[in-house]
Structures are given as structure tokens and as C-alpha cells.
Amino acid sequence: MEKTTLDLNSVTVRFAGDSGDGMQLTGSQFTNTTALVGNDLSTLPDFPAEIRAPAGTTYGVSGFQLHFSSEDIHTPGDSPDLLVAMNPAALKVNLHDLKPGATIIVNTNSFDAKNLRLAEYNTNPLEDGSLQGFNVVHVPLTQLTSIALENSGLSAKEIARSKNFFALGMMYWLYSRPIELTLKWVEAKFKDHPQLAAANEKALKSGYYFGENTELFTTRYQVKPAKLQKGIYRNISGNEALALGFITASVKSGLPLFLGSYPITPASDILHELSKHKNFGVITFQAEDEIAAVSAAIGAAFSGALAITTTSGPGLALKTEAIGLAVMTELPIVIIDVQRGGPSTGLPTKTEQSDLMQAMYGRNGEAPIAVIAASSPADCFEVALEASRIAIKYMLPVMFLSDGYIANGSEPWKIPEPDDIPKIEVNFRYAEEDFQPYKRNENLVRPWALPGTPGLMHRIGGLEKANITGNVSYDPENHEFMVRLRAQKVKNIENDIPPLKIIGDEDADLLVVGWGGTYGAITEALENVRRTGKKAAQVHFRYLNPFPKNTGQILKKYKRILCPELNMGQLSKILTSEFNVVIESFTKIQGLPFKTSELMERIEKILGEKNNGRK
Amino acid sequence: MADKVEAKEVKLTAKDFASDQDVRWCPGCGDYSVLAQVQRSFPDLVGIKKEDIVWVSGIGCSSRFPYYMNTYGFHGIHGRAAAIATGVKLANPKLSVWVATGDGDLLSIGGNHFIHACRKNVDLKILLFNNRIYGLTKGQYSPTSEQGKITKTTPYGSVDYPFRAISLALGSRATFIARTLDRDVKHLQAMIKRAAEHKGLAFVEIYQNCVIYNDGAFDIYTNKETKDDHTLYLQHAKPMLFGKNKEKGIKLDGTKLKVININESDNSINDVLVHDEFDESPLYATLLAFMAENSDLPTPVGVFRQVFRLTYDEGVENQIAHIKAKKGEGDLEKFLFSANTWEVN
Numbered sequence: 025m026e027k028t029t030l031d032l033n034s035v036t037v038r039f040a041g042d043s044g045d046g047m048q049l050t051g052s053q054f055t056n057t058t059a060l061v062g063n064d065l066s067t068l069p070d071f072p073a074e075i076r077a078p079a080g081t082t083y084g085v086s087g088f089q090l091h092f093s094s095e096d097i098h099t100p101g102d103s104p105d106l107l108v109a110m111n112p113a114a115l116k117v118n119l120h121d122l123k124p125g126a127t128i129i130v131n132t133n134s135f136d137a138k139n140l141r142l143a144e145y146n147t148n149p150l151e152d153g154s155l156q157g158f159n160v161v162h163v164p165l166t167q168l169t170s171i172a173l174e175n176s177g178l179s180a181k182e183i184a185r186s187k188n189f190f191a192l193g194m195m196y197w198l199y200s201r202p203i204e205l206t207l208k209w210v211e212a213k214f215k216d217h218p219q220l221a222a223a224n225e226k227a228l229k230s231g232y233y234f235g236e237n238t239e240l241f242t243t244r245y246q247v248k249p250a251k252l253q254k255g256i257y258r259n260i261s262g263n264e265a266l267a268l269g270f271i272t273a274s275v276k277s278g279l280p281l282f283l284g285s286y287p288i289t290p291a292s293d294i295l296h297e298l299s300k301h302k303n304f305g306v307i308t309f310q311a312e313d314e315i316a317a318v319s320a321a322i323g324a325a326f327s328g329a330l331a332i333t334t335t336s337g338p339g340l341a342l343k344t345e346a347i348g349l350a351v352m353t354e355l356p357i358v359i360i361d362v363q364r365g366g367p368s369t370g371l372p373t374k375t376e377q378s379d380l381m382q383a384m385y386g387r388n389g390e391a392p393i394a395v396i397a398a399s400s401p402a403d404c405f406e407v408a409l410e411a412s413r414i415a416i417k418y419m420l421p422v423m424f425l426s427d428g429y430i431a432n433g434s435e436p437w438k439i440p441e442p443d444d445i446p447k448i449e450v451n452f453r454y455a456e457e458d459f460q461p462y463k464r465n466e467n468l469v470r471p472w473a474l475p476g477t478p479g480l481m482h483r484i485g486g487l488e489k490a491n492i493t494g495n496v497s498y499d500p501e502n503h504e505f506m507v508r509l510r511a512q513k514v515k516n517i518e519n520d521i522p523p524l525k526i527i528g529d530e531d532a533d534l535l536v537v538g539w540g541g542t543y544g545a546i547t548e549a550l551e552n553v554r555r556t557g558k559k560a561a562q563v564h565f566r567y568l569n570p571f572p573k574n575t576g577q578i579l580k581k582y583k584r585i586l587c588p589e590l591n592m593g594q595l596s597k598i599l600t601s602e603f604n605v606v607i608e609s610f611t612k613i614q615g616l617p618f619k620t621s622e623l624m625e626r627i628e629k630i631l632g633e634k635n636n637g638r639k
Numbered sequence: 640m641a642d643k644v645e646a647k648e649v650k651l652t653a654k655d656f657a658s659d660q661d662v663r664w665c666p667g668c669g670d671y672s673v674l675a676q677v678q679r680s681f682p683d684l685v686g687i688k689k690e691d692i693v694w695v696s697g698i699g700c701s702s703r704f705p706y707y708m709n710t711y712g713f714h715g716i717h718g719r720a721a722a723i724a725t726g727v728k729l730a731n732p733k734l735s736v737w738v739a740t741g742d743g744d745l746l747s748i749g750g751n752h753f754i755h756a757c758r759k760n761v762d763l764k765i766l767l768f769n770n771r772i773y774g775l776t777k778g779q780y781s782p783t784s785e786q787g788k789i790t791k792t793t794p795y796g797s798v799d800y801p802f803r804a805i806s807l808a809l810g811s812r813a814t815f816i817a818r819t820l821d822r823d824v825k826h827l828q829a830m831i832k833r834a835a836e837h838k839g840l841a842f843v844e845i846y847q848n849c850v851i852y853n854d855g856a857f858d859i860y861t862n863k864e865t866k867d868d869h870t871l872y873l874q875h876a877k878p879m880l881f882g883k884n885k886e887k888g889i890k891l892d893g894t895k896l897k898v899i900n901i902n903e904s905d906n907s908i909n910d911v912l913v914h915d916e917f918d919e920s921p922l923y924a925t926l927l928a929f930m931a932e933n934s935d936l937p938t939p940v941g942v943f944r945q946v947f948r949l950t951y952d953e954g955v956e957n958q959i960a961h962i963k964a965k966k967g968e969g970d971l972e973k974f975l976f977s978a979n980t981w982e983v984n
Contacts, residue, residue, distance in 0.1 A: 060981050205979065249983070258978040268975065275971045282730050302962040304969030307729055307955060312755035316722035319715070319752075323695070323726025326713055327734065331726070349716050439980065442971040475711035475727065475734050478690045483658070483706050485696075485714025495660065496706065 027236075028243050029200065034093035035247055036101030037195070039188075040118045041110030042079050043072055043086040046188040051088025052434075053192055057205045059259035059436055062249030063092040066544065067261075068100035068617065069432045073289070073372045080142035085117045094248040098400075098544035100433060102619040108191055110134060110165070112143035119155075127159040129194070131187070133166035161240050165190055172230035176223040186227040193231025200246040203232055253438055260437040262401035262430035263290075266360065267297035269408025271304050274330050276409070277416060277448035281306045282329035284320035286313055286339060289372040290428040291362040294334045314342035318359065322346060325355040326484070328452065328474040330412055332358040336428075337366045337379045344387050347421050351391045351510060353484040354462075354470050356415035356422075358408075363427040365615040374615025375428035377540055378591040383423040384569055384598065390507045392514045394418070395569040397425040399543035402437035404430065407566065413448050414517055419469045420510075425568075427590075429617045430541040453480060461494035468513040470494075518570040524563050524578055532559035534630055535582035537607070539565040539595050542588055542618055549623035558631050565595070576603045584630060586610055588623055651689065653678040658709040669821035669847035670700060670768060674707055676824055677766075680831040687735045687835065694737045695724040697744035700775050701768035701847070704739035718749030721756040724763050725951075732952040735835070738765040742783040743773050746802050750782075757811035757840050759951040764834045764841045767804060772853035790852075805943055806928035808842045809921050815841035816924065816943045821848060822861040826872070826940065833942060839950045846940075860938055873927070873941030878911040881937050888912070889936070896926055896936060916942045 039047045039054070048069055055067050068089040077084030091101030106127040109115040111134040122128070135150055149155055150162065169187040176183065189210075196203050207225055214221035235241055260268075274281035283306065285295045299308045307329070311317035318333045325331040335343060340361045350357050363379045365371025383395050394414050398407040404426060415422040453459065453471035456479035462470050473480040482494060490497035491506060526535075528550055538546045543564050550562050563578060565571070579585060579599065585607045587596045593609035600607050610626050612618055656678040664670045681692070692710040696702035698717035705712030711734075715723045720738045728736045745753050745767050756763060772790065773779040780790040780797045783804060787796040808816045815837040819830040827845065834841035846857040860870045871881040871889070879889040880901070888911030890899045899906045918924065924944040931938040949957075963969075 056979060060979055062981055062983065252983045254983055256976065256980050256982050258976075258980045260978075271969070271974065272971060275969070280730065282726065284726060301969065301974070302959045303966040304974075305959055305963075307959070309725070309729060311722065312751050315719060316725070316752050316755070319719040319722035320726030320729070322715075323713070323723040323728075324730035325726075326693075326723075327727045327730035329726075329730040331730070345716055346719065353713075439975050442975060474731070475693045476691050476731060478688075481690060481709055481711055483708075483712035483714065485705070485712070486698075486716050487714060 027241070030243050030245050032245050032247050033095055034091070034097065035106070035199065035245065036089065036091045036104045037106045037108070038087055038089040038104040038118060039108045040085055040087040040114035041188070042113070043074065043084050044076050044079060045086070045110045046185070047086045047088050047110070050188045050192050051090060053206045053209065054195060055090050055434060056259055057196065057201045058090065058092045059257070060205055061201055063094060063247050064097050064250035064252060064436060065090060065092040065259070066097055066100045067434045068429070071373055080111060080113055080139045082113045082117050082143055085114050087118060092247055094250050096250060096252070098548045099620055102621050108195065110191070112139045112145055112149070115149060116143045116145065122158065125157060125159065127161060128155065129161045129163055131165035132162045133164050163194070163240065168230065168234060169227055172226055173223050176226065177219055178223050183223070186223055189224045189227035190231035193228040194235045197232045197235030198241060198244055200244055203228055252436065255438040257436045257438055259434050260402055261432060261434040262398065262404045262426055263293040263362070263432070264297055265402055265404040265437060266408050266426065267294050269405040270298070270330070270332060270412065271301055271306065272405070272442070272445060273409050273412035273448060274304060274306070276445055277330055277412065277450050279328065279330040279450060282309070282321060282324035282331045283307070283334065284309045284311050284317035284324070284331070285334045286311050286317045288336045288339045290364055290431045291334045291336050291360065293431070294360065314339040315346060318343040318346040321357050322350050322353070322355055325350070325357050326475065328472070330416070331356070332360060334360040334362070336362050336364045337382065338369060340379060340382060341386070347393065348387045348389060348391045349486045350421040351387070351393060352486050352489070354419045356419050358411045358415050358422045358424055360424045360426065362431045363425060371615040373428065375541065375617060376590050376613065376615060377427060377542070378594065379425065380568070380591065380594040380598070383425055390511065392511050392569060393420060394422040394514055394517055395425065396422065396567050397540040397565065398430060399540060399564055399566065401430050401433050401435050405437070409445065416448060416450055417469070418467060418513060418517060419472060420513060425540055427541040453477070456480065460492045462489055463492050467516050468509060515570050518573050521567050521572055523574040524565070524572040526578065527562040527564070528554060529559040529561050532561040533583040534560045534627065535579070535585045536560060536562045536627065537585055537587045537595070537599070538562070539568060542590065545618040545620050545623055546588060548620045549627060552620065552624055553627050553631070560627060560631065571602070579603050579605045584608065586627065586630060588618060590617070651682040653682065655689065656681050656709050658707055660706050662707050663703065664700060665851055667850040668700070669770065669849070670704070672821040672824060672827065673766065673768060673845055673847065674704065676827040677708070677831055680828045683832060684835050691733060692735045692737065693727055694739060695720045695727060696739045697749055698775070699741040699744045701739050701741040702744060718744055719752060720744065721749060721752040721763065721765065725756060725761050728762055728952050729955060732762070732956055736763050738763055740765065740767055742767065742769045742771060742781045746782045746804060746807070754807070754811040757808055757813040757842065760812070760814050760839045760948050762839055762950040762952050765843070767842065767844045768847040769804060769844050770847045770849040770853055771856050772849050774849050774852055778852040803928055803932065804844045806925055809925055809928055809944065813842045814839035814948055815945045817842070818844045818846070818940045818943065820846045820857065820861055820940060837945060839948060869937050871937040871939045873914050873939050873943065875914055875916040875942070878908055878913050880911060896930060898936060916945050918944065919946060
């Protein structure tokens with residue numbers, strides 16, 4: 025059958041099925057292949073907190089969304105053009121997100137009475153006309169997979185488990201992607217199980233050929249490589265980029281990397297990743313709890329390691345007291361908080377930006393620390409380097425805010441040349457002469473004198489210190505002096521960070537202010553709005569404490585300031601109180617990232633108001 | 640360094656280990672003795688340089704200890720000494736890392752860190768200053784206070800069952816476990832030295848008198864008139880004898896221990912249990928750990944058990960060395976470019 029190939033600029037697809045259907049694997053395989061084809065891309069894995077929620081239920085549905093394009097893109101896409109629904113529950117949960125007229129590929133074998141009941145469908149949506157307006161492609165996935173694998177020697181259950189590879193093969197054909205990368209992966213993954221390797225290979229190929237031969241598809245699509253900056257790229261998730269960043273910081277500082285951590289979603293992948301790279305001398309200490317994890321990191325910093333601890337909101341709450349100890353002892357550690365929906369256990373697998381206040385102020389006493397945030401998966405690499413640099417240079421704890429969205433999401437990353445990455449200066453103290461543990465340099469930074477150094481024996485601890493000597497002091501004036509000094513030390517970092525950069529129209533009336541993982545959605549929304557000829561400007565904070573020096577000056581330039589956040593307006597409150605400006609807070613607290621369209625709507629509403637947005 | 644004359648190692652004295660800070664414990668506190676015996680023992684430690692010693696502590700009276708030692712010191716936060724010390728040791732395994740802690744700090748708020756440090760056999764020396772009371776918070780009962788104890792928080796007597804620190808350490812797989820007394824300075828020094836020599840987690844419970852809130856708690860084990868009948872000094876490969884004239888011995892009767900008089904006609908020294916510090920099974924040491932609570936039996940002090948296992952820090956170091964040998968030293972260039980990559984021209 026003759027089939028036509030249609031060129032597209034940009035496609036958003038979503039794979040959805042039971043949490044045991046292998047949708048995350050299918051999605052990441054499709055992503056890796058798409059990256060190799062050279063498209064720009066952005067992903068949004070979305071899965072339940074339960075590992076294997078009851079099959080067939082709506083709350084057990086796991087999804088993986090991928091936006092890929094021949095152009096520069098910033099988000100995983102608002103609404104899919106195509107949904108692969110492995111069962112009725114997956115259809116039900118995802119239907120309302122789809123673009124009008126979207127294609128839905130359904131596994132018809134799963135639309136039986138039992139699964140329809142579990143998904144709480146009274147009638148079969150494939151038959152009752154409720155999918156009118158969508159392009160529904162009926163594929164008996166389970167059956168086709170069984171036929172393909174009938175001589176594989178596998179059990180019926182094992183065969184059924186391969187249907188995601190059949191679906192993946194079909195999708196590869198539909199979007200003109202090569203299957204080789206996944207074949208290589210299958211070979212490596214199942215190298216000790218040749219039977220499973222053969223079966224998955226067969227399923228994948230059968231899916232691909234099915235696409236080619238079936239009359240269900242008359243058109244296939246092609247998305248040309250994106251015109252990205254020259255260089256060598258790899259696809260990378262936020263957690264991976266973060267781990268790579270800290271290994272790089274370890275090499276560039278010459279300090280051994282020490283990670284104290286306790287497993288917690290969505291930060292555990294960092295611990296997993298760093299545990300693999302012991303040939304870089306990385307010490308990963310899986311502690312008995314969150315407090316031990318940060319305490320061990322503080323101990324390791326005292327011994328001269330590049331010490332970090334990784335966690336999410338609930339774990340950060342537990343680490344609070346120890347972070348205060350690092351403030352008092354003026355030791356360099358990096359605390360990584362991969363934020364998730366809170367409070368309490370909250371939404372473990374969903375994203376949120378609601379730990380900003382905790383990061384800034386969540387300690388007893390006056391205990392400011394440096395706070396920086398990554399804005400995209402790949403940005404986690406650079407922020408890791410920057411967090412390490414600041415912690416070491418200023419001898420203080422640095423909070424690195426990531427979130428579930430950028431931690432699990434991925435995008436192409438232009439790999440930097442290691443030689444182009446600057447060294448991180450480390451100045452251990454060795455000279456005995458004139459040594460005092462709390463005597464400071466021009467940045468108010470005390471010396472880093474390591475146990476094992478002859479002649480520099482000294483004691484540090486959580487009790488208030490006399491400046492210079494570091495001896496315990498209860499003196500009232502000294503306490504006030506030291507509290508202000510520690511705050512000033514954090515403030516001094518502002519002389520050492522780049523100014524805030526305005527993106528878009530400097531002379532606009534509206535400024536959109538963001539921080540962290542909302543960068544992609546805000547950027548895309550503004551690009552779209554500005555393309556229509558309207559004026560708007562954007563700033564995005566990496567440095568949240570201290571803020572860049574020009575922050576107040578920029579904020580005061582604009583007539584209206586909109587601050588979109590995935591919380592109840594935490595940055596808005598901080599900026600309002602720090603800079604005495606009026607901020608319009610735009611918030612969403614659903615465990616999901618902003619959609620570009622939501623932001624555009626809000627921005628356009630402001631721009632459409634009287635006096636070109638002026639109040 | 641060619642012009643540097645090989646200096647003869649000068650033997651340090653107790654004074655060399657005293658810092659310039661005024662010691663601020665209550666007059667008569669048992670902590671003074673522990674500090675003095677540590678300072679007296681440390682010059683004898685072979686192969687440990689002063690600058691390689693780190694004292695880590697949590698919160699409580701005993702946790703002020705690091706300030707008084709002229710070594711590296713880290714006064715941490717409540718309960719976390721063992722965790723901080725673990726980080727110190729892992730990041731620099733050549734350090735000799737000591738923890739000064741109390742019964743509240745180690746067994747209540749820091750209980751989790753204690754059992755896991757024991758389990759992992761981190762090469763730490765933990766000195767537990769057990770005074771069976773909260774001192775710095777002014778007199779509340781502790782997890783080692785005896786049941787029925789009247790304190791500020793238990794005016795009608797505590798209803799809790801206390802921890803047996805030794806048996807907790809045994810259950811947590813500590814590789815060196817000992818008990819000693821603040822007032823028996825020679826024995827205390829001996830136990831400090833034994834702990835220092837042990838490779839692996841060494842736990843020493845020190846019965847320490849709090850003069851203000853729990854005065855006399857351990858008098859029975861230290862007073863001239865009572866100590867012979869109530870304190871049993873454990874010595875490896877020696878029969879477990881006590882009493883004024885060493886006339887009493889411990890006999891194993893089934894799975895129970897009992898006291899016999901070896902001068903009585905039915906008994907002889909051959910009936911007395913011979914102490915074995917190195918028994919691989921923890922069962923025997925567990926029997927000894929329970930003696931302290933049995934009023935019919937004396938309370939043992941000395942080394943309950945010492946076994947030898949690879950330490951956690953050695954395990955971590957070895958694994959890194961092994962992986963480096965296998966994969967080669969990490970190469971950043973290769974590492975960053977190692978995934979599936981593609982080129983954009």
C-alpha cells in the first residue's frame with residue numbers, strides 16, 4: 025500500500041497505561057531515539073506514587089508525555105496530538121487533555137467488560153460515539169503481540185508484557201524513527217535472558233511492520249532535526265544532569281564528592297546515579313535517616329570533602345536543624361531539594377515549587393543560607409557547579425532547589441568541553457602562623473582547616489562563637505555581631521553572581537517574573553505572545569538568596585509584574601517584602617507544571633486591559 | 640625538606656591534650672575523671688598523631704567534652720554525634736574519631752544513629768557517659784533511668800523500662816563493647832586504650848556520677864564497702880571471680896548465671912565460668928549484659944566482647960579502589976560524552 029509522509033514541525037505524544045504496562049520505559053525509549061534523530065524535545069513523565077496500583081483503575085494510570093520538534097522548544101507540550109491508550113482507564117484519565125481532533129491509538133483487547141467497569145465506564149467509549157471528533161485507531165495490541173510471539177516459548181503473561189514494545193515499534197514507524205537504538209538497548213538489558221531479548225525484539229519489529237502494512241495508517245509523519253547550536257548533544261534528565269554536575273564539580277575542585285542521602289521520591293535517582301561512579305572516588309552514604317544524611321555530609325565537609333545531601337520537601341524539614349549547624353560552623357555543604365507536592369507526604373511523584381519559603385527561612389534563629397534554583401533539566405548541571413563553587417568559596421550551606429518536573433523530565437543537552445569548565449578554587453589552610461578558626465578574609469570567609477593538619481587543632485560547634493577565636497561566647501554584643509556577620513557573608517555573594525537578565529522587550533509595560541522549573545512554560549508563553557506583536561519582558565531567577573544586585577532596579581522599571589508559581593505565591597511575597605513592589609501572583613497547585621496556554625491567557629488578559637496593561 | 644633534621648618524637652603528656660578553655664562542669668562531676676583519664680591515656684596511644692584525633696559530640700553535659708581537648712573537635716547537635724562522626728571518618732579514614740555522648744544524646748534522641756553506626760561497624764570510638772539522668776536540662780529521667788525513678792518529669796516514678804546499653808550495642812552488632820566506672824581511674828584508662836586499639840566500632844559505657852541530679856547512682860559499684868560484692872571485673876581467659884577474697888564465682892547453670900562460693904565443698908574454681916572476650920557468638924556476652932539488672936548477680940565491668948570485622952570505612956575505601964582498578968580512574972571527558980550522543984553541525 026502506498027503511504028504518504030507528512031512533515032510536521034512539532035508533535036506532542038503521550039503514552040498511557042497501567043503502572044505495570046511499562047509506559048515510562050516505552051516513553052523513555054521513544055525519547056532517546058527522538059533525541060538521536062536530532063529533534064529538540066522535552067518530556068513529562070507522570071506516574072502514581074504506588075509502584076503497582078491495582079490494574080485497570082484510573083488511579084493506577086501511568087503516563088509519559090513527549091514534545092518533539094524541528095524547532096527550539098521549552099516545554100513538554102500542553103495537549104497531546106496523539107495518545108496511546110493501553111486500557112480504558114488510560115483513555116478516561118487522559119482524554120480531556122487532548123487536542124481537538126487528536127489521534128487516539130487504543131488497545132481494543134483491553135476494552136472488555138472488566139476493564140470498562142474498573143475505569144467506571146457505563147458504556148464502551150469505542151462504541152458509544154463519545155469519541156466523536158477524535159481520530160480513533162483501533163489496534164488489537166494484545167492479540168497482535170500474542171500472534172507475533174506465539175512461538176517464543178514465553179508464557180501468556182510474559183507475552184502480554186511485551187505489548188508495549190509492539191506499540192513502541194508502531195510509533196517508531198508512524199513518526200519515521202529508527203528502531204536500532206531500542207534494539208541495542210534490548211540486547212544489553214536482556215543479555216542474560218536471550219529468550220526475552222528475542223521476544224522483545226520481535227514485538228518491536230512486528231509493531232513497526234504492522235504500521236507499515238496496516239490499512240489503519242495511510243500517512244506517516246516526519247519531524248526534521250532541530251537547528252540547535254553546533255555541538256555534541258545527549259538527552260538528559262534533571263536528576264542525571266545534577267549528578268553529572270556534582271561529579272564535574274568534584275573533578276574541578278579536586279575534592280572527593282561525598283553524598284549523604286536517604287531515599288526519597290523524586291530525589292532518589294541522584295543517589296542511584298552517583299552510586300555508580302565510584303571510579304571518580306565518589307562516596308555515597310545511604311544513611312539511616314534524613315538527619316544522619318545531612319549530619320554525615322557536615323562531618324565530611326569538616327574533613328574536607330565536597331559534601332552534599334539530596335532530598336525532597338519532607339526530608340528537608342528533617343534536615344533543618346543540621347543546616348543551622350552548618351550555618352554556625354560555617355562549613356560548605358550543598359543541600360539539594362527536589363521539590364514535590366506538599367505538605368507532609370503530599371504528592372510524592374508530582375511537582376510543586378512550594379519549598380521556597382522553607383529553603384529561605386525554614387530554620388531556627390537567624391540562619392540565612394545561599395539559595396539557587398535550576399530552571400530546566402539540563403540547567404541542573406550548571407547549577408550543581410555553581411552551588412559547589414559558592415559553598416566552597418564562602419564556606420556556607422547552599423540550597424539547590426530542583427523540582428519533580430525538571431528532575432524526571434528530559435531535554436537535549438549540549439555537552440560542554442571539560443576543559444572549558446572553570447576550576448573551582450579551594451584554599452585549605454595549612455599555615456600555623458596567626459591561625460584563628462574564625463578569622464576572616466575580605467569576603468568574611470573563615471579558613472577551612474582540616475583535621476589531620478598539624479598545629480591547627482581547633483573546635484567548632486553549634487554554640488555561638490566569638491568571632492576570630494571561635495571560642496564559645498554568650499556575650500550579647502558578640503551574638504548580634506555574629507548574626508549580622510553571617511547574614512552579610514551570604515549577602516556578599518551578590519558581588520559574585522551575574523546580574524538578572526531581561527528577556528524580551530525591555531521597554532514593555534509588563535514583566536513576567538519566574539524562578540526554577542517554570543522557565544520553559546513562561547518562556548514559551550512569552551515567545552508566543554510577542555510573536556503576535558505585543559510587548560512583554562521576562563526575568564527568571566537562578567539566584568534567590570542573595571538576589572542579583574540589579575533585581576530591585578529591574579522590578580521598579582515595569583508598570584505591572586506578573587509572577588507565576590506552582591505554590592501560593594511564595595516568590596511574590598518575598599519580592600514584595602524585599603523590594604516594596606506590587607506583584608500580581610499567578611499560581612497553580614495541582615502537582616502539574618504550567619501549561620503554556622494558561623500563562624498566555626493570563627498575560628494576554630493583562631495586556632488587553634485598559635491603558636495597555638497599566639493600572 | 641632536606642634541611643629539616645629528623646626530630647626525635649617527643650612523648651606527649653596529658654597536658655598536651657588539654658585545651659585553653661576553662662572546664663565548666665559542676666564541681667565533683669564524674670565527667671572530670673573521664674576527661675582526665677582520656678588526657679592521661681592519649682599520650683600512650685601508639686601510631687596516632689595528635690592532629691589526627693577528632694572528638695565529636697552531641698548535646699548534653701558530656702558533649703562539652705571536645706572543647707576541653709586540644710585536638711580537632713566538633714560539638715554537634717542533639718543526638719547526631721555518631722552521624723557527624725561517620726561523615727568525618729568516611730571523608731578521611733586516617734583520622735582517629737572519638738564520640739563523647741550521654742545516655743539521652745546517644746540512646747534517646749540519637750538512638751537511630753547509634754544502632755546504625757554499630758551495625759555498619761564504622762571505625763568510631765564511642766564513650767557513653769551514662770549517668771542515668773538528664774543533667775543539662777536539669778533533672779528529667781533518661782532512657783537508662785531505672786523504673787520507678789522519681790524525677791521532675793516523673794514525680795510519681797517513671798513507668799518506662801530502661802535500655803541496657805551493652806545489650807543494645809550487642810544487638811546492633813558493635814564489634815567492641817566494654818563497661819567501666821568514672822571512679823576507677825586505672826580501669827577507665829585501660830578501657831580507653833583498649834577502645835583506641837580496636838579497629839572498628841568501639842563502645843564503652845562509663846558509669847558516671849551526676850552529683851546534682853543523680854548523686855550516688857553507682858556508689859554500690861565503687862564504694863569500698865560494697866564494690867567487692869557488686870562489681871565483677873571481667874578479664875579474658877580468667878575465671879569470673881569477685882568478692883573480698885575472690886571467693887565468689889559465676890557459674891553457668893543451663894542458660895542462667897548464678898553465684899557460687901568456691902570455698903563451699905560442692906564447688907570448685909573449675910565450676911566458674913572463664914571469660915572469653917573473643918567469643919564469636921553474641922549469646923554469651925548477652926548473658927553478661929543482663930547481669931547488671933539482676934540483683935542476685937554482680938555487675939560486670941571490662942571488655943564484654945571484641946570481634947574483628949572489616950570496618951565500614953575500609954569497605955567503602957576498598958570498593959572505590961576496586962572499581963577504580965576495574966574501570967580505570969574516572970575520566971571526565973569520557974564520562975560526559977558516554978551516553979548516546981549526536982552531533983549538530
